[in-house]
Amino acid sequence: AQSVTQPDIHITVSEGASLELRCNYSYGATPYLFWYVQSPGQGLQLLLKYFSGDTLVQGIKGFEAEFKRSQSSFNLRKPSVHWSDAAEYFCAVGELTGGGNKLTFGTGTQLKVEL
Amino acid sequence: DSGVTQTPKHLITATGQRVTLRCSPRSGDLSVYWYQQSLDQGLQFLIQYYNGEERAKGNILERFSAQQFPDLHSELNLSSLELGDSALYFCASSPPGAFGPSTDTQYFGPGTRLTVL
Numbered sequence: 001a002q003s004v005t006q007p008d009i010h011i012t013v014s015e016g017a018s019l020e021l022r023c024n025y026s027y028g029a030t031p032y033l034f035w036y037v038q039s040p041g042q043g044l045q046l047l048l049k050y051f052s053g054d055t056l057v058q059g060i061k062g063f064e065a066e067f068k069r070s071q072s073s074f075n076l077r078k079p080s081v082h083w084s085d086a087a088e089y090f091c092a093v094g095e096l097t098g099g100g101n102k103l104t105f106g107t108g109t110q111l112k113v114e115l
Numbered sequence: 116d117s118g119v120t121q122t123p124k125h126l127i128t129a130t131g132q133r134v135t136l137r138c139s140p141r142s143g144d145l146s147v148y149w150y151q152q153s154l155d156q157g158l159q160f161l162i163q164y165y166n167g168e169e170r171a172k173g174n175i176l177e178r179f180s181a182q183q184f185p186d187l188h189s190e191l192n193l194s195s196l197e198l199g200d201s202a203l204y205f206c207a208s209s210p211p212g213a214f215g216p217s218t219d220t221q222y223f224g225p226g227t228r229l230t231v232l
Contacts, residue, residue, distance in 0.1 A: 036223070043225040
């Protein structure tokens with residue numbers, strides 16, 4: 001079974017500082033990888049996804065992520081964090097299962113932004 | 116706004132009761148997924164329907180069931196509710212692949228917060 005690890009439960013950064021959220025996955029084949037963001041009381045919003053091709057993917061709100069097969073990682077980055085980025089971030093891997101598919105999520109990283 | 120709608124937004128009920136959560140997918144999406152988010156279990160996949168048929172099953176309790184109707188909306192039925200069923204229940208939908216369900220992006224609704232007292 002595949003799994004996703006987000007080693008940082010909480011991260012605090014100052015507004016304007018750079019950000020990197022870590023994600024490691026365990027999956028035998030080429031993974032389908034996603035980052036979602038959840039603001040308080042909200043649903044999950046897709047930030048970006050990786051299916052194949054260029055290993056550096058750009059997403060919404062100035063986020064990017066880099067797929068590194070050798071490290072089984074898909075870390076999320078942002079060069080300059082805004083106070084509105086405070087939220088919980090989830091990394092997920094997509095899996096085909098028989099006739100269907102599902103997402104397996106990491107435990108999430110709560111981002112706090114200090115003004 | 117993802118285009119996925121869920122009702123109700125909040126639900127408070129008592130142990131032993133039964134509730135139904137409703138989801139309408141984005142226009143054109145054939146897959147509907149249900150996920151449970153709780154403090155102790157995190158985000159867990161429950162079940163997937165594709166064009167009315169069950170296609171994938173996760174850690175869904177026997178007390179829970181779901182279905183997808185001809186108009187593609189879906190309902191998640193939770194029965195004999197326990198305190199531990201209190202959670203946020205998300206519905207998601209995704210567009211069809213060339214040959215059926217695909218690993219394309221899943222678009223999430225705002226969720227239904229269930230509180231069992």
